[in-house]
Amino acid sequence: MIDPLLQELRERFRETARVRLEEMRALVARLTLDRSDLGALERLATHFHGLTGMGGTYGFPRVSDLGAEAERSISPLMKRGRTPDEKTIERWDELIGEMASELD
């Protein structure tokens, strides 16, 4: 049985993460249209970082793992100011989908 406080935290995270994932999908769509959209890339990186850090804390360790995978590919691009390739963007979209499934 889950502690009521942890359950409350999980429910809250579900709500906030779903909103965040919707925005992330929109950012991926922007990057699909224009891979040089650094604003979208930076915002997406911030979202992945936030989910990596807090997924496990709120009882969703798999969300942290999936976010960490995305960070491993997005962080080097950010540091070097490079644009992602199509395959990488597709993988981020898949990871967002897997995160959403974890929240169901």
Next chain:
Amino acid sequence: MKVLVVDDEEDVRFVAEVSLGRVGGMTVVVASGGVEGLQLARSEHPDFILLDMMMPGMDGLTTFHALKADPQTADIPVIFLTAKGLAPDTEHLGAKAVILKPFDPMTLASDIRKILES
């Protein structure tokens, strides 16, 4: 015991308020960035500061150095909050410790008390 939590992520501030406040019985003050954190550190005089490393604008390290350079806040213990793989050398910096995200919200307060007593 009063803690100042400085983190740009709303999810972190919320869970810290629950973990340290409701579970740990501490008074929690929150700031969403380094500049606000510096102001609150001066006005609230917390017993310790939980400081995120990676923040837009004034990041955690810059905030930490500003805290240590100000006589009003220099003595406040700072515990960094950061993701795995980004932990700084706290001994070299003079910070009290590092807590890695994700953390256990049910034990955060007791973990911090142990750190502060050590």
